[in-house]
Amino acid sequence: MTTDFVKTEDAVLLADFHTLSRFGATPAGGVDRQAATTQDGEQRAWLHTWLTERGFDVRYDRIGNQFALSTLTPGAPYVLSGSHLDSQPLGGRYDGAYGVLASAHAVDRAVNRWSQSDSQPKYNVAVVNWFNEEGCRFKPSMMGSSVFTGKLAVETALATTDHSGTTVEEALADIGCIGTYDGPDVAAYAEIHIEQGRSLENTGTTIGLVEATWAARKYELVVRGAQSHTGSTIMADRQDALLGASLLVVAARELADRHGSTPLHTSVSEMTVEPNSPVVIAREVRMHMDLRSPDEALLDVAAKELAEMIPGIAERARVSIEQIQTHAWGVAPFQRAGVDLARDTATNLGLSHQCMMTVAGHDSVNMKDVAPSVMLFVPSVDGISHNEKEFTGDSDICAGADLLTVLLYRLMAGELDGCR
Numbered sequence: 001m002t003t004d005f006v007k008t009e010d011a012v013l014l015a016d017f018h019t020l021s022r023f024g025a026t027p028a029g030g031v032d033r034q035a036a037t038t039q040d041g042e043q044r045a046w047l048h049t050w051l052t053e054r055g056f057d058v059r060y061d062r063i064g065n066q067f068a069l070s071t072l073t074p075g076a077p078y079v080l081s082g083s084h085l086d087s088q089p090l091g092g093r094y095d096g097a098y099g100v101l102a103s104a105h106a107v108d109r110a111v112n113r114w115s116q117s118d119s120q121p122k123y124n125v126a127v128v129n130w131f132n133e134e135g136c137r138f139k140p141s142m143m144g145s146s147v148f149t150g151k152l153a154v155e156t157a158l159a160t161t162d163h164s165g166t167t168v169e170e171a172l173a174d175i176g177c178i179g180t181y182d183g184p185d186v187a188a189y190a191e192i193h194i195e196q197g198r199s200l201e202n203t204g205t206t207i208g209l210v211e212a213t214w215a216a217r218k219y220e221l222v223v224r225g226a227q228s229h230t231g232s233t234i235m236a237d238r239q240d241a242l243l244g245a246s247l248l249v250v251a252a253r254e255l256a257d258r259h260g261s262t263p264l265h266t267s268v269s270e271m272t273v274e275p276n277s278p279v280v281i282a283r284e285v286r287m288h289m290d291l292r293s294p295d296e297a298l299l300d301v302a303a304k305e306l307a308e309m310i311p312g313i314a315e316r317a318r319v320s321i322e323q324i325q326t327h328a329w330g331v332a333p334f335q336r337a338g339v340d341l342a343r344d345t346a347t348n349l350g351l352s353h354q355c356m357m358t359v360a361g362h363d364s365v366n367m368k369d370v371a372p373s374v375m376l377f378v379p380s381v382d383g384i385s386h387n388e389k390e391f392t393g394d395s396d397i398c399a400g401a402d403l404l405t406v407l408l409y410r411l412m413a414g415e416l417d418g419c420r
Contacts, residue, residue, distance in 0.1 A: 010398040013105050017397065020046065020085075020101055021093040030388025031093050035086040035132035035143075036064065036168065041175030043085050043097075047104070047129060054108050056127070060179030062154050063147040064131035064172040067184060068104070070111050071124045072412075077187035078126040079411040080371075081107055081404065084133030084144070084363065091134075092390020094194045094380070098397060100129050102192050106404035113409055121412035123187045130363045131172075137162045138171075140327055145363035148183055149370050188338075188411045189367040192376040192400050194392050196360050198383035206399050207346050207353040208377030209339050214265075214359045215299045218290040218327040221248060225319040227275065227283035238281055242273060244317035245285035251309050252289055255302050264302055265292040265359065288326075294357055296331050332365065337419040338374040345407050351399055360385075372419040374407060376400065 023043035024033030033039035044066055048058050056068035069078065083099025104127050114121050130148075135141025138160050146152035158169040172178035195201075200208050225241035252266040267290055274284040291306070293299040307323065314321045339355065346353040356377065358365075364375040378400040381391040 009105070009109065010394075013101070013398060013401055014394055016050070016105070017098070017101055020097055024087065026090055026388055028090070028388040029093070030091055030390065031087045031097075032090055033085070033087045034089060034137040035134065036137070036171035036175055036177070038175070040086055041177065044129065044175065044177055047085070047100070051104060051127065059181040060177050061148070061181045061183050062178065063144050063157050063168070064177045065144045065148060065183065066129040066131075066177065067181065068107075068127040069124065069184060070107060070126065072111065072114055072121055073124055076123050078124045078184040079188045079190070079408060080126050080128055080184060080186045080367075081190045081408055082128035082130065082363075083191050083193055084130045086132055086134050088134050088136050088386045090388055091386055092384070092388060094390050094392050095196065095385055096133055096193070098378075098392065098400075099191055099193045100127070102397070102401040102404055103127050103190075105401050106408050109405045110408040110412060114412065122414040123412045124184075125408060125412055126184050132168070133363055138168050142361055142363055142366055143168075145366040149366045151366060186367075186371045187414075188416045189364065189371050189373040190376070190404060190407055190411065191362060191364040191367075191373070192378065192404050193362060194380045194385065194390070195377040196380055196383065196385035198380070199356055200354070200377060200379040201381060201383065203354060205352045205354045206378065206396060207342075207351050207403060208356045209342050209346070209353055210334055210358050210364075210375035210377060211339055211355045212331055212333040212357050213329070213361070213365050214292045214294045214357055215296045215331045216290060216292045216327070216329055216361070217299060217303050217325060218288065220324045220326050221245075221287050221289055222322040222324070223248070223285040223287070223317075223319050224322070225281070225283055225317070228281045230279050230281055233281060239318045240281050241285045241317075241319055242282040244313060244319040244321060245271065245287055247313045247317060248287065248289070248310075248321070251306065251313060252291075255291070255305060259298060259302060262295050262298050263293055264298060266290070266302070292359060294331060329361075329365070332368070334364070334368050334375055335372045335416070335419045337416055338372055341410060341415055342374050342376060342403075342407060345410065346403055349403055349406065351403060372416040374411075376403065
């Protein structure tokens with residue numbers, strides 16, 4: 001392949017990325033295109049056209065996962081590659097979207113290479129745009145891949161509502177992205193994503209080879225107090241749910257600070273306050289908390305310590321606190337053969353690389369349990385993510401797509417056969 005052709009491929013990829021970034025664009029340079037919103041529907045329609053113009057057969061399953069199939073060997077399973085297009089509110093342009101577009105380009109390039117060769121691939125290839133990976137409009141996150149892998153019942157997912165009471169099924173019907181396709185038979189899966197951290201940038205490395213995922217515990221906490229007047233209610237009589245919630249926020253941070261020798265990430269994110277009036281003491285606060293660590297034993301200790309702190313916080317604020325675990329997973333490795341194949345591919349392309357874990361959840365975390373899966377990272381400038389300032393350099397965007405192209409070609413040849 002000539003240098004000029006490589007430059008042309010890169011230019012087309014970057015131009016397409018800029019086009020994709022216009023959907024749901026925010027004034028500060030990010031995007032806001034939550035799952036099954038109008039903006040999500042518009043970008044899905046654009047991708048649908050892009051794929052069909054290149055000969056892909058685009059189909060949707062019952063939970064709105066968008067598949068684009070290229071069948072070179074009729075009857076054979078598919079190598080699947082993709083990520084997600086939905087974003088967080090006021091999110092970044094790269095999270096998920098880069099992985100979908102890089103997959104679309106890499107699959108198209110790999111198909112062209114096979115078409116120009118004298119041999120036929122063992123497996124077909126397909127692109128996927130997973131529905132609702134972010135989990136901000138509809139919970140839980142990674143919904144589309146959870147349904148596809150059988151971890152979440154499609155009926156449960158379709159009946160899930162957003163804050164306005166709209167169901168997933170209604171929202172998908174509104175944007176015309178709900179279908180009856182069961183999805184392809186998957187021989188292997190590959191996903192590329194921005195790192196959402198600073199490890200690659202700090203070491204001047206182009207490619208991250210993901211070996212495993214951190215463990216996580218996610219909770220919904222409901223703090224119940226008593227509604228009263230912010231001015232006239234004497235301090236000793238107050239049962240302030242927001243005070244209890246605030247103490248939980250501090251407790252989560254203190255947990256992380258207490259275990260500084262081994263990484264422990266703790267966060268409180270979404271918070272709903274009732275009645276949320278400027279002159280009313282809150283009667284109820286619902287909040288989400290998550291704990292993450294690469295050490296499952298430490299995570300168990302932290303979860304136990306959190307549970308032990310809650311009664312004292314409830315007593316101090318004169319409230320009740322209900323803790324519900326909504327989601328959890330352990331440290332889980334990706335198949336070693338997939339990591340080795342990606343390493344060999346990166347070495348052959350002259351791309352610097354290092355093995356690492358993923359702190360964030362990705363659709364590959366679900367897919368690795370049903371098919372040999374490869375997860376790749378490219379650098380995130382300053383580690384910024386879920387933020388309008390999220391950025392990855394053009395050279396890293398292009399290098400990642402180049403690597404994914406060759407990796408998919410090799411996967412289509414069956415180089416991960418027998419790996420489970």
